[in-house]
Amino acid sequence: MLFQLNYKSGKAVYLQLVDQVKAAAASGALHAGSPLPGIRPLAEELRVNRNTVAKAYSALESQGVIETIAGKGCFVRANHSPFKKEVRRKLLADTLDGAVIQAHHLQIDKADFLRVAEERFDALEHKRHAANS
Amino acid sequence: MLFQLNYKSGKAVYLQLVDQVKAAAASGALHAGSPLPGIRPLAEELRVNRNTVAKAYSALESQGVIETIAGKGCFVRANHSPFKKEVRRKLLADTLDGAVIQAHHLQIDKADFLRVAEERFDALEHKRHAANS
DNA sequence: CAGACTGTCATATGACAGTATGACACACGA
DNA sequence: TCGTGTGTCATACTGTCATATGACAGTCTG
Numbered sequence: 001m002l003f004q005l006n007y008k009s010g011k012a013v014y015l016q017l018v019d020q021v022k023a024a025a026a027s028g029a030l031h032a033g034s035p036l037p038g039i040r041p042l043a044e045e046l047r048v049n050r051n052t053v054a055k056a057y058s059a060l061e062s063q064g065v066i067e068t069i070a071g072k073g074c075f076v077r078a079n080h081s082p083f084k085k086e087v088r089r090k091l092l093a094d095t096l097d098g099a100v101i102q103a104h105h106l107q108i109d110k111a112d113f114l115r116v117a118e119e120r121f122d123a124l125e126h127k128r129h130a131a132n133s
Numbered sequence: 134m135l136f137q138l139n140y141k142s143g144k145a146v147y148l149q150l151v152d153q154v155k156a157a158a159a160s161g162a163l164h165a166g167s168p169l170p171g172i173r174p175l176a177e178e179l180r181v182n183r184n185t186v187a188k189a190y191s192a193l194e195s196q197g198v199i200e201t202i203a204g205k206g207c208f209v210r211a212n213h214s215p216f217k218k219e220v221r222r223k224l225l226a227d228t229l230d231g232a233v234i235q236a237h238h239l240q241i242d243k244a245d246f247l248r249v250a251e252e253r254f255d256a257l258e259h260k261r262h263a264a265n266s
Numbered sequence: 267c268a269g270a271c272t273g274t275c276a277t278a279t280g281a282c283a284g285t286a287t288g289a290c291a292c293a294c295g296a
Numbered sequence: 297t298c299g300t301g302t303g304t305c306a307t308a309c310t311g312t313c314a315t316a317t318g319a320c321a322g323t324c325t326g
Contacts, residue, residue: 004234008227012313015143023238038272049315054273071272071322088239089249095232096253098152102228103254104159104261105198106221107212110254116222117250120229121236121243128237145283171302182285187303204292204302 017056032078150189
């Protein structure tokens with residue numbers, strides 16, 4: 001599980017974590033029973049306070065996405081069936097709309113927009129591989 | 134100009150207003166010279182404090198999106214980007230990173246990601262065309 | 267059992283978002 | 297000119313986000 005924070009989005013850090021765990025659970029990237037990173041290690045990795053990660057995990061539990069066992073850790077819950085592909089594409093489309101609007105405002109044309117999109121996708125792919133090695 | 138606030142998004146109200154005005158300007162719904170709603174009437178319509186709307190307008194002006202004339206109102210500026218192309222691409226890249234992360238968590242591959250990106254770009258292009266006619 | 271890990275709780279502090287309110291200067295029309 | 301509209305500035309208060317700590321209880325391993 002690779003987390004990444006965007007401090008320019010204006011969105012609370014703990015909510016970004018919530019969204020990312022939800023998305024991973026919804027897609028099946030995190031299957032039922034998968035352990036989540038510990039609060040302290042994750043906080044250190046993201047250079048964020050323990051309480052911020054704890055707040056995200058707390059929110060996820062109260063929403064039924066994860067289950068936390070004191071002394072052991074947090075685990076993805078089983079009950080949520082993954083979203084169908086079309087639903088996942090719709091979720092992504094909503095997010096991309098913001099980027100499209102910004103591109104228009106910045107007068108970036110379609111070709112450039114897609115070029116940057118591909119570049120950023122590849123960049124994360126690289127990070128993923130680096131993290132796995 | 135129709136504004137709509139989402140209190141569940143976790144995003145600051147004034148930032149939502151900023152994004153929506155930018156979107157309207159980018160899509161052509163608000164062309165250069167268009168007057169924006171007054172601070173006080175809009176605040177009342179959205180059931181939000183004057184200062185919140187004022188803060189959004191203030192941010193929009195400092196970003197060069199609108200022009201405000203004391204005693205008259207706020208108006209959309211001609212769409213010119215003061216930033217050099219590389220800077221603009223960097224700004225877009227920051228926004229796209231969020232979508233890329235979501236795509237990874239939703240297990241949407243590169244081809245699908247770029248397909249959705251193109252589709253959303255075309256969708257806004259279509260809106261622009263409709264607004265200009 | 268002892269130590270190292272897990273999550274939990276509580277407190278304090280600083281920054282920001284949003285509200286509420288009052289006052290001010292400028293522009294325009296009756 | 298006067299009234300009403302516009303945006304602007306200042307202050308005070310509440311709540312949230314995030315940080316920084318310290319302390320506690322449960323779980324697992326050596």
